[in-house]
Amino acid sequence: GAGVSQTPSNKVTEKGKYVELRCDPISGHTALYWYRQSLGQGPEFLIYFQGTGAADDSGLPNDRFFAVRPEGSVSTLKIQRTERGDSAVYLCASRPNTGELFFGEGSRLTVL
């Protein structure tokens, strides 16, 4: 597709369950970012990849959160033992060499 694609667009789960969120970046973009956004607030940095490796994962809140990008394209954000406080919109962005971030529409996660 032409833009960054994120699936699912909405995910409702129960406390304690495991969740995977997928991001398909723009073809050719080597950098990929994950952010978390609560209602009305700015996106909170989680992690970014340069190619297959995590260049900076300092924003991951704890060890329940993990992200992979095994082939340098699609990325998956994995959340174990979900908690109600994990409820938010998870945004993915990819970046070409120009420095501009291109965002997807986000995956809205609700933990009941």
Next chain:
Amino acid sequence: TQLLEQSPQFLSIQEGENLTVYCNSSSVFSSLQWYRQEPGEGPVLLVTVVTGGEVKKLKRLTFQFGDARKDSSLHITAAQPGDTGLYLCAGARGTYKYIFGTGTRLKVLA
């Protein structure tokens, strides 16, 4: 921890009025970007400023990067309802780690 504080947090104005949004930090950034986000969508880039003191104009929007590269402002002249949205500044730490500000929600009334 939000390193970039934006003010005001909310702004509701009448069409035709001018406004300024501020983005402040105690940290130095290598570059700073401004984005606009509409409900249900991801942020979209408006501008990137790189040099201290730099001023860029985009139609009715004027962006300025502080001399010390710690702060920035966005000025909108003659606001229109189409300017309504969440405005976000984002500073680059190191090479390409972008930290977003707290956001300013603007509503322009017709």
